[in-house]
Amino acid sequence: MVSTAAYGTWPSPIDAALAATHDGRPEFVGIVGEEVWWTEPRPAEGGRRALVRRRADGTTESVLPEPWNPRSRVVEYGGVPWAGAAREAGGPLVVFVHHADQRLYAYAPDGSEPPRPLTPVSATGGGLRWVDPHLHLDRGERGEVWCVLEEFTGPAPTDVRRVVAAVPLDGSAADDRAAVRELSDDRHRFVTGPKLSYDGRRAAWIAWDHPRMPWDGTVVMTAEVTDEGTFTGVRPLVGDTGESVVQVEWDRDGTLLFVSDISGWWELQRIRPDAVPGAVVPSSRLCSGRGEEFGGPLWKIGQSWFRLLDNGLIAVVHGRGTTRLGVLDPETGELVDAAGPWTEWAETLAVQDTRVVGIAASPVSAYEVVELDTATGHTRVLGARHEDAVDPAHYPEPRTRTFTGPGGREVHAHVHPPRHPDRTGPDGELPPYVVWAHGGPTGRAPLVLDLEIAYFTSRGIGVAEVNYGGSTGYGRAYRERLAGQWGVVDVEDCSAVALALAEEGTADRARLAIRGGSAGGWTTAASLTGTDVYACGAISYPILDLEGWTTGETHDFESRYLESLVGPYAEVPERYRERSPINHTDRLTAPFVLLQGLDDPICPPVQCERFLERIEGRGIPHAYLTFAGESHGFRRTDTLVRALEAELSLYLQTFGIGRSDVPVLELTR
Template sequence: MPTTAPKTASYGAWKSPITSDLIVAQAITLSEVRLDDGAIYWLEGRPQERGRSVVVRAGGGGADVDVTPVPFNVRTRVHEYGGGAWFVDKGVLYFSNFADGRLYRLEAGGVEPQPLTPEPSGQSGGWRFADGIIDGSRNRWIGVREDHTAGGEPVNAIVAVDLAGRGGEPGNILVGGHDFFSSPRLSPDGHRLIWLAWDHPNMPWNGTTLYLAELDDAGAVSGEPEIIAGGPDESIFQPEWSPDGNAVLFVSDRSDWWNLYRFELATLASRPILPMAVEFGAPQWVFGMSTYAFAGPDRIVCTYSEAGLWRLGVVDLAADTLRTLETPFTQFASVRADGERVVAIAGAPSLPASVVEFDLRTSRHRILKKATDILDQTDLGIADYLSSVEAVEFPTTGGNTAFGLYYGPRNPDYKGPASEKPPLLVKVHGGPTSAASSTLNLGIHYWTSRGIAVLDVNYGGSTGFGRAYRDRLRRNWGVVDVDDCVNGGRFLIERGLVDPKRMVITGGSAGGYTTLAALAFRDFFQGGASHYGVSDAAALARDTHKFESRYMDWLIGAYPEEEELYRERSPLFHAERLSKPVIFFQGDEDAVVPPNQTEAMVDALRSRGTPVGYLLFSGEQHGFRQAANIKRTLDAELYFYAIEVFGTGLTF
């Protein structure tokens, strides 16, 4: 807490204790909570260990325990984005190791994981595994396998891996015939299997099909699988069996909103549960996502999004009623339940992502692990430097409304000159089918504590606002998203909150594309940063991984039939229109947006004398996980803006 009057200094030149060193030293990522026999597990991503992901078990009053030993990295590259790389059953851990893609088993209390699948051989990519469950009666792992051994496009299937094997077999195919699979779930009696499947050009938030099949005594699919929900124009998310095995619950957007539904096996019919204009689902970019869980035979605990903020509730399935729980959190993920106990990843604008345990009897909660404990270190006083968040709605093109989260500058040690407005950094989320998170992000306060305002835009195409809002981006990528980012900035200018002459835009992946498109096709921003962003839409259609290889059909149009439209939307082919400073960040192992995308744009801009920065990081894929690289990226982007756009002193 400052003891002197704040100094007057130009916005953007304030000195802040929220440094890149502090951020990377303190922060981890938390994901994928699991409950097993009363124990709570979660996955930690550790930048300080070169991004290694570790399964951790809650200490139950003592110290938390790392379950997976060094050097194992619990991560899968199925769909490249992964998720669902591990599962715990009766204390035994089953996981995919990132280095070799193999499945491993680690006995309870064990120290040496044992391989269940073969090593990759030769130059092939081998096999990748995700989204597994255990079929205890048949002693096997059931999950999604992505086969890279034949070259060309990998083959996806649902397979069974014998747990009695010694790592010699990659599993037997149970279900194939579609481009993609997820969510295999075994009925409580082990006689039925459900799963999701979809085909090119759909993504899972565009159209998926929910299948049900009988299993014979040996565990093979018997007869023709039955379609019980979904199709090419309906998105199904997270199918689950009821505890008695008489029904299947799932989330569908057939009403325009991702709502809960119940399919009764007795009647072979589905009915909605509490139809509402809110979202009970989310885009399935990764495996293992969970927005609801059974907390008894006739009760589920769920999380739902309304106007971009999430809440936690309990649904009485017999009465079709929803009771919303009062919590301090505005973001939830990975919801699991066991009777009166619920665990989830939760966060809020002033609370970091945390593993949280909720008691349904008392409505109390307990934080088990935080992504950062920096706010607990009172000697640092970091809480005093956190900007509050304001959910904003603003008018945009076509008479529509768009949304965002606004963070004004805050630093108790400084104030800006009366004659000056702060610079604005417009932050563009990836996906583009994703959403801005309301969880505390020190990377945002890195900017606001230096006197730079931030607008995190939920442009048309973002999730959390219904399917019609998502569909605004259909064939309009590079138009609607750009318009909404520009109009968000104009909205703040009209409110007198920011300086129109010091506006920058930044984004990663799809957000990097929007950044480059905004700089090339609109004369509004004075600079920007592309983090592993797309510059040539046609090259992305030709040269990306299987999961997204036809996503561009929906975002722009059919390729190569509409190649001219791709060229029209690609910043690379309009580099002469991009005269503002840009800095680029790229991982050299990125299979989603390969380095040649960034390097072609860098070369085009440099040849025209445009101010350009370029940092290529060795050993990084799509998104940076290593502490040194995260630190360097933050500082380099600030340095670049300070020199090329803001005209301020350095404030590290």
Template sequence: MTSEAPTIAEYGTWPSTISAERVAAGATPMSSLMLGGADGGDIFWLAGRAAEAGRNTLLRHHGAATDELTPAPFNVRSRVHEYGGGAYAVDGETVYFSHFADNRLHRLDFAGDDDAQPAPVALTAGGKQRFADFVVDRARGRLIGVRELHGEDGHGEPSNTICAIGIADGAETVLAQGADFYSSPRLSPDGRALAWLTWDHPRMPWEGTTLWLAQIQDDGALAAPVRVAGGVDESICQPEWSPNGLLHFVSDRSGWWNLYRLGADRQGAEALCPMEAEFGSPHWTFGNSMYGFRSASEIICTYIDKGVSRLARLLPASGKLEAIANPYEEIRELRVAPGYIAMLAGGPSIPLELARIDFTEEGVEILAQSIAELPDEDNLSIPDNISYPSADGRTSHAFFYAPRNRDVRAPEGSKPPVIVISHGGPTGMTVNTLKLATQYWTSRGFGVLDVNYGGSTGFGRAYRDLLKGQWGIVDVEDCVAGARALVERGLADNDRLIIRGGSAGGLTTLCALTFHDVFKVGASYYGVSDLQGLDDDSHKFESRYTAYLIAPQPQAQALYKERSPINHTDKLARPMIFFQGLDDKVVPPQQSEMMVDALKARGVPVAYVPLEGEGHGFRKGENIVRTLEAELYFYQRIFGLHDPSAAAPIHIDNLKD
């Protein structure tokens, strides 16, 4: 702690020790948690390497040590559905993984304590196929996973199937086909049955999925599959088998994603613990896990209650749910072994970290952290979980981070600029886990309001369905209402309100600036500006998403014109900065470039930062630095807070000195 009097400085200009370089270097993405190894005691996960062009490497915690299994240039990542996930599987001391550069599956045999690990060996031939979400069928010497096969010319929709891949020769055999999408193939403990999920256009998996079950015949093919749950209006996720061979799954048939179990005869689904909480999450990526089995009679689960994660022990026989003490408010992934729990979790003062809870000991063991060096606690902004009234009498939810820096304070009577964040998805959810990127702003004197607008997950299906047919309206209204609520509470400067968002949140940002007069400036990260163009250029997974968010065709055409900001640039008079990956296949660069050109032509201050080698989301450390510094500079210039002697990281068109 310092004993010196704090410096007086205007909000938005505070000097901070949380530099853009520190944000880029300190935040290591962590995902895809797995358990395995020779005795099942090893913990595996993927870590993003921003300094290595954003590649994902596979790490293993073995005994008391952590080692890296996949050296550069291997990038453990799948492109199925473009969003990927489920990129590797562990079988004893063997790992099978998808290499992002060529989409081929590779095999890696690793020794328990031997430092000299063999190199990965390609299992499948190169081609147009991609793989994800695979399980090991050891008895038949094969993997079973989702295959996405693209056409030779790159046109038309790819074909998705459940496919077997021979471990010895890489031979591919289709086991299930005919649906538009597949996920979650799960082999029963005795190896005699396979469960999986399907869904078809125009539904997204959080709208309606079907759970199938089939016996595996002597030749390895599947017998006629039987639908055991789900359909058009029921979303099923995460099917899993208990150790005694009962099929469990998460369903939102009650309006909330709750846990269910099929009977021993594999008929009829029993709700294990009905409650208004979410035991599942939307299928954006493969391999999500929110529950697991300690034994046949005990489930360890995490669920989301009003936007915050809880950890509990569920006893299916009685339906009793017992809380498990832990310090986290977000539990992103959960894996369970008979003796311990492994989690990727975080909280308001805790970055995302890999944690282990032993059933025989108290406390939490931290195995890895996404941020190696944390800021001082008295420099951290701890968010308030707030709710506020929005349009049509609904209540919206958000996390509010007030400006905080122990060494600086603002002049008496002044109020801070506030950045309102509209998350992506839009069927997504923002959480309050410590992020240096947020603290970058709050430590400089900006407030941040991170909004879970209507349509977000974590609050039940009715809240999620508020966005049905209302994208660009409900999400925008809730962001606008949040900004106004902060002004009314004396927490924000009405003349310095900012909105920023990425992907779908970029559309929210653009609509808020185009159709409302609350925000003074905005930032779009690979944001949607043209709904018709989004349909024309979209990939298969999201190619019918707008049927839910806007309307089915042909009714959607008029609404596309009405809600697409690109058609209303005459109404957009607020300065904006755009960031765009030039390799983005989800929201192509022309979406941003059309808006930039329109604003230039109208004389509105605008900046454009295109990034080579980046797709939908930025992974390279140098680009994380570049975008943060450019965004800060842009806001300071617009609000007259800049240092005239400072070097300009970007050019701003139509802005006079």
């Protein structure tokens, strides 16, 4: 029987601990022999990642015990941290990057020896870091790992170089930096791991330079590979300052397939490696003209949106706003999507024979490892299977909507109304709503089940995830709406969605909130200091001071990101000052909670501390919660629980909602 209760007071079986145990998702799937391997989060184990293998008999086990943590810190966001290969004797061999020391290790999980280091430790700056490994067991005397080396040359976060390198598998480089072979020079600031052609004679990788981000412009570099394993004839093949190439793969015929947004959408194209730079084979028979994305932003090194099958077909992740897994016939252009409920496929794929393995989620299921057999069209879940911890009637039923922003522009959003199997709101009462601003800002909110969202909606608080102008998934023109307009377009679009929900009678105008982390934290803070739309806000590991962030208070990868988002600092310094929330604390009247990891190299605590100094004595209710051992994004169970309960308590206090099952967040004035 359904009873009436005020919004926000509904009982819910989804507590913060349950939401925390489901935080994170599997990543970086691969096939080793007949087995499928991937990494997945372990919030209860100090936030480490586990490397999991699914054996041919269907059983799964963790490859590495605690405290081993396969996670790279290259460009701080990392990327593919492991590679594995089957062997005739001794079982599979895996190489992985251990998060604690960033060394590359080799390990035979079927043997008795512990992981052995392959690379040395450096005391300079952030040391030596590795990512996107590719195993070549037949290279060198005992095999090599080709990967990206990030090497710090001084104490500053921007004192760094990156090259394509080869690490011997025999361990001779474990204490000898000179034993690492550099395959490329450091002419480019950023590189991805090298892909070797089927005949072993050519290599290709992606490179780019400051001030561009990889979604602004990248180039594909190619080289001839000598019998000794060195690179010669290195040259750019395709890509430019205004063209973003995010993945390359060799075909068996010696051509190179790549994903480029030269058309305005990330699409699959093909080129001959001996072609004159820019001479792209017409792509009309691949995937052009569909008005959807076949790629995405390269935030992590080694992400993949397509893989070539043995029969010549191509598995692709594609879509507009949401993503699907499809099988593309490059000869006819026919594209057939996999059956199933999934609305989001992650940027990781692996193939073997007719099998395609990826990671997918839906509005009623979290991310799980899924296999498609292209011969039969059958799909099945292989690992990290979603299991309902509560009655799915407590999950929200999201609605994907398009709103109208300033100037009539489209603004995309996923709206999650409150939902409960046994409760409804009183007649005449509208529910409170929280606008979620995603991070990036070059990113998007996927249409998937998120127990953090259900934590609020099952209690009677709605959530609206806004894919504001600048978000990916809608073409380059939509992505570039944020060029020079960060802190304007994102703030306006979030406000437009919030106010539209209030005006149409979906949300209570007096009970609107906003929350976000990283770039979403920036949008949240900018919204609270620049508009009167929201009653309160939850700000996590934010950017608050553009001048500080662009002058040494962040890491190398994003150190010049603001040149495209805001403008060159030397040319528009006043814009940096005018946009920064830290310079407008006098406009701040809404209560807020500020959540910060103390080990965050991307958005350091110093920005939060300066922000709090500016509001001291102004009587604004607020709380500042810091978490030792947490970096950019929270991973530990206790942190996730504390942060989520603090956020809910802020809303309850601000909106005047009474309930006694949530720890009270002490607000300072």
